Amino acid sequence: MNREVVTIKVFRFDPDKDKEPYFDSFKVQVKKGMTVLEALFDILENQDGSLGFRYSCRGAICGSCAMHINGSYRLACQTQIEKLEVEEIVIKPLGHLPVIKDLVVDMRPFFEKYESIIPYLISNPKKDPLLFSSKTKQRGQVDPSPSASGGGSKSGNSETKEQLQSLKERARIDEMIDCILCGCCHASCTMTLTDKDYLGPATLLKANRFYMDSRDKGGISRLKLVDGEHGVWRCHTIFNCNEVCPKYINPTRSIAKLKRGLIKNKILGRM
Amino acid sequence: MFEHKVIIVGGGLAGLRAAIEASKYADVAIISKVHPLRSHSGAAQGGINAPLGNHPEGRDDTWEKHAFDTVKGSDFLADQDAVEIFTKEASSRIYEMEHWGVPFSRTEDGRIAQRPFGGAAFPRTCYATDKTGHTILHTLYEQVIKRKIKVYDEWQVTSLAVESGLCYGIVALNRLTGELSGFLADTVIFATGGAGRTYSKSTNAIINTGSGMAIAYRAGVPLKDMEFIQFHPTTLVGTNILMTEACRGEGGYLVNVKGERFMKDYSPKFMELTPRDIVSRAIQTEIDEGRGFENEYIYLDLRHLGRKKIMERLPGIRDICIHFIGIDPIESPIPVQPGQHYTMGGISCNERCETEVKGFYAAGEAACVSVHGANRLGGNSLLETVVFGKIAGEYAAKYATGVEKSLIGKKSVQDLLKKDTERIERLLTKSGREHPGHIRQELKKAMNEKLGIFREKKPMDEAFARIKELKERYKDVTLSYKGRKYNLDLARTLELEYKLDIAEVITIGAINRQESRGSHWRLDFKDRDDANWLKHTTARYTTEGPIISYEPVKITRFKPEARKY
Numbered sequence: 130m131n132r133e134v135v136t137i138k139v140f141r142f143d144p145d146k147d148k149e150p151y152f153d154s155f156k157v158q159v160k161k162g163m164t165v166l167e168a169l170f171d172i173l174e175n176q177d178g179s180l181g182f183r184y185s186c187r188g189a190i191c192g193s194c195a196m197h198i199n200g201s202y203r204l205a206c207q208t209q210i211e212k213l214e215v216e217e218i219v220i221k222p223l224g225h226l227p228v229i230k231d232l233v234v235d236m237r238p239f240f241e242k243y244e245s246i247i248p249y250l251i252s253n254p255k256k257d258p259l260l261f262s263s264k265t266k267q268r269g270q271v272d273p274s275p276s277a278s279g280g281g282s283k284s285g286n287s288e289t290k291e292q293l294q295s296l297k298e299r300a301r302i303d304e305m306i307d308c309i310l311c312g313c314c315h316a317s318c319t320m321t322l323t324d325k326d327y328l329g330p331a332t333l334l335k336a337n338r339f340y341m342d343s344r345d346k347g348g349i350s351r352l353k354l355v356d357g358e359h360g361v362w363r364c365h366t367i368f369n370c371n372e373v374c375p376k377y378i379n380p381t382r383s384i385a386k387l388k389r390g391l392i393k394n395k396i397l398g399r400m
Numbered sequence: 401m402f403e404h405k406v407i408i409v410g411g412g413l414a415g416l417r418a419a420i421e422a423s424k425y426a427d428v429a430i431i432s433k434v435h436p437l438r439s440h441s442g443a444a445q446g447g448i449n450a451p452l453g454n455h456p457e458g459r460d461d462t463w464e465k466h467a468f469d470t471v472k473g474s475d476f477l478a479d480q481d482a483v484e485i486f487t488k489e490a491s492s493r494i495y496e497m498e499h500w501g502v503p504f505s506r507t508e509d510g511r512i513a514q515r516p517f518g519g520a521a522f523p524r525t526c527y528a529t530d531k532t533g534h535t536i537l538h539t540l541y542e543q544v545i546k547r548k549i550k551v552y553d554e555w556q557v558t559s560l561a562v563e564s565g566l567c568y569g570i571v572a573l574n575r576l577t578g579e580l581s582g583f584l585a586d587t588v589i590f591a592t593g594g595a596g597r598t599y600s601k602s603t604n605a606i607i608n609t610g611s612g613m614a615i616a617y618r619a620g621v622p623l624k625d626m627e628f629i630q631f632h633p634t635t636l637v638g639t640n641i642l643m644t645e646a647c648r649g650e651g652g653y654l655v656n657v658k659g660e661r662f663m664k665d666y667s668p669k670f671m672e673l674t675p676r677d678i679v680s681r682a683i684q685t686e687i688d689e690g691r692g693f694e695n696e697y698i699y700l701d702l703r704h705l706g707r708k709k710i711m712e713r714l715p716g717i718r719d720i721c722i723h724f725i726g727i728d729p730i731e732s733p734i735p736v737q738p739g740q741h742y743t744m745g746g747i748s749c750n751e752r753c754e755t756e757v758k759g760f761y762a763a764g765e766a767a768c769v770s771v772h773g774a775n776r777l778g779g780n781s782l783l784e785t786v787v788f789g790k791i792a793g794e795y796a797a798k799y800a801t802g803v804e805k806s807l808i809g810k811k812s813v814q815d816l817l818k819k820d821t822e823r824i825e826r827l828l829t830k831s832g833r834e835h836p837g838h839i840r841q842e843l844k845k846a847m848n849e850k851l852g853i854f855r856e857k858k859p860m861d862e863a864f865a866r867i868k869e870l871k872e873r874y875k876d877v878t879l880s881y882k883g884r885k886y887n888l889d890l891a892r893t894l895e896l897e898y899k900l901d902i903a904e905v906i907t908i909g910a911i912n913r914q915e916s917r918g919s920h921w922r923l924d925f926k927d928r929d930d931a932n933w934l935k936h937t938t939a940r941y942t943t944e945g946p947i948i949s950y951e952p953v954k955i956t957r958f959k960p961e962a963r964k965y
């Protein structure tokens with residue numbers, strides 16, 4: 130197999146100009162350790178300056194360059210061409226999101242879902258602006274009881290010291306805080322395709338990140354935000370999200386934890 | 401035209417922290433050329449310094465000790481009044497962020513954990529495994545959502561509106577549509593990050609082009625101390641991705657081809673945890689004198705730390721090594737070399753983040769307050785973003801509530817919008833002989849080779865001539881794509897023009913400074929020269945090139961002394 134030169138087929142589409150998407154093929158000289166992102170830059174600089182794609186850190190931490198590469202969603206910067214072991218690489222944009230141009234998709238629907246679950250630590254539920262906004266009020270009444278995720282050892286509210294968090298409590302959110310919100314899981318999920326309102330794996334993972342944080346006082350209201358047909362129950366545990374995550378996170382597990390929390394609290398008559 | 405009381409350019413840590421503060425007092429918007437979560441701050445790994453005293457070895461830590469370490473680390477070029485504010489505010493900023501939800505790693509008794517970093521005698525660096533920047537960036541963005549702060553993402557600023565010493569707003573290019581718009585504001589804060597990508601070997605994100613610094617400079621705001629470029633000792637061979645100082649903080653060794661921990665020859669007491677400028681020179685010396693591997697790198701060895709510690713404290717480093725170079729640091733040493741990492745200089749401002757231009761502020765890596773002087777300590781950059789981000793936000797918002805600019809401002813921004821529209825139209829229509837990519841590559845190569853860790857007059861003069869030539873060639877540049885929508889060729893060619901400005905200022909500052917101080921090491925002037933050079937470099941823009949002048953360093957508590965580790 131001649132891997133010194135690789136053919137890269139790139140999805141092209143400008144909804145303002147093109148009737149339908151098409152593919153362009155480029156030949157790229159492969160250097161040792163070359164990543165798909167570097168190949169895209171090679172194309173941009175030397176072959177076709179009109180190519181659209183997102184980039185920033187090139188070190189798999191910013192989440193800009195998530196795209197579909199040879200059958201799977203990946204970060205272009207983290208994918209080495211040699212390791213794909215093929216002569217032709219096919220690149221498409223993230224699925225289930227509107228294409229703006231080529232590999233650039235509109236991430237707004239993704240981030241709107243993320244914003245809907247109150248994606249920040251709730252330290253005082255009675256004062257929380259989003260918990261009291263009209264949109265979220267319909268979904269869940271504020272529950273001022275201590276965090277359903279275990280209470281935790283607190284040292285008061287004063288910001289002149291840290292809140293205490295045991296190693297065990299901190300370990301509970303270890304996996305979830307690695308999420309870079311790249312959208313690979315969202316794009317790979319069959320449910321985000323069939324139900325446009327489904328919150329999706331990244332958003333639900335975030336919900337669990339706060340639900341499991343011993344410092345968060347959202348408690349049952351966190352669960353209420355992810356209840357319902359577009360919430361956790363839409364997940365059919367297909368594990369696509371788990372398979373594609375470039376940070377090896379298992380969103381399905383987080384969704385299961387939220388489901389369990391909901392069932393438990395419903396049985397106990399707390400909600 | 402858009403209007404806001406306060407406009408913050410940059411959605412990294414300094415920008416987000418400024419926005420959070422400013423939103424307490426005034427209407428504020430963030431403008432960034434990428435979504436805020438894609439900012440380079442997220443790539444910070446090792447930690448953030450504050451004298452919390454949570455570690456048994458650092459129980460009696462104080463802001464004064466932190467201040468002294470910072471000033472000594474800066475080779476006495478930092479302004480000590482600013483360093484005092486910096487270190488006094490540190491602990492409050494950490495506690496505040498902990499309450500906002502930053503998932504700091506913890507001690508056995510549940511406090512924020514601290515690890516050793518270079519230039520401090522005991523552990524002072526708070527961390528969240530080796531993803532500290534990532535977790536703080538996400539947490540501050542969450543706080544921005546909570547406050548419903550308006551974000552214009554994928555807008556690239558093209559100009560700053562300044563007239564008669566007053567700032568009125570900006571002009572920016574919407575990357576998605578290719579259209580330009582004016583943004584009228586009472587105050588503008590630049591938190592636009594560093595200029596790492598003027599060098600070919602850099603740990604920085606590809607977006608770190610120094611454009612913000614250059615836009616301010618072109619609008620008449622001076623740049624300060626630009627010749628001080630930090631080279632991080634340990635960057636992964638090939639991609640130059642950062643291998644955090646925490647690798648050494650947690651006990652990692654630097655080893656040459658003979659298998660020796662060579663830092664014993666350079667800094668026997670602090671060994672691997674000597675400040676970055678010194679360790680980078682040591683590594684480069686080993687490589688230059690034939691004790692490196694393949695004349696290119698040395699080893700960062702973590703194997704003796706064991707699987708458990710590596711998985712617990714340095715999981716991100718392990719992932720990067722596996723994905724980008726195919727080795728597992730639990731089993732193999734990591735091939736590393738020094739690489740450009742940080743821009744100590746920046747937009748000249750005071751300890752309130754105010755610049756010479758009324759209504760214009762700077763914070764974070766884009767700014768030069770200066771708290772880092774000639775060499776920044778590891779763990780102090782994240783701290784700078786939140787301490788001075790907050791200060792910039794507060795002062796900018798308070799100033800904005802007291803001014804009404806209306807007509808003059810509107811006209812100023814409109815005029816600038818017209819100018820930039822013509823400039824971009826010209827770029828999109830003209831055809832020339834020069835390829836922007838070639839100019840970019842040649843510039844980065846020259847900077848890397850001739851303004852690196854070891855400097856001397858002749859190569860720097862050559863670099864200066866090369867930059868002049870590239871600036872001329874840039875005038876004849878042609879774009880390969882002339883469309884408007886998501887035109888990366890246009891976006892990057894605009895950035896290139898600014899890069900050329902920045903490279904010129906770095907080079908001229910370095911040629912002029914005939915001494916060795918911190919990161920600026922001259923083979924032809926090997927000593928620090930306080931009598932002549934204990935001063936800040938200031939560069940002002942003119943069409944013929946920068947005009948250089950000097951300003952005194954503010955020395956309050958700590959008299960300059962020999963910097964020994």
